[in-house]
Amino acid sequence: MSSITPKGFIEVVDEDGALEICQTDGPYGLGVRTLTARAAGEVAHRFTGVIGPELKQHTLQMPDGQHIAETRFIGFLSHSCDPDCRLDMGRFELVALRDTAAGDLLTIDYAASEDVLFRQFACHCGAAACRHWITGRLEGPNAEGQAYLAGLPPT
């Protein structure tokens, strides 16, 4: 269970140790994989961190517009346009969207929680509905993104 202290620190013990930070195959560096199989709809992880006003590289946006930092795992989740997990930022839960097997890389859609990204980036997730350039949900592609998208071959 979690409790929020007056200073904004949330004191929670991870309820399971079933996630692991790992090196991904892609160019994105670190990711998170599950060490146990999860069924669709199951909570894969409950997280904690430090909540404050600042948007940083590994923070995630809370429903009230603040940002949670220093999470053990979720700041390292990789993006996919067809993710296998979603974050419930109100309940501090990572929820499986489909069945996952032990060893699977867990992914989320960054635009699902973030109004604005710390850094927009090109996506090579391979999903049929890949957006190719990832932004927050309230922002359009920056100049680099517009140039990148304009340079993509027509589909």
Ligand SMILES: [Zn+2]
């Ligand atoms: Zn994608």
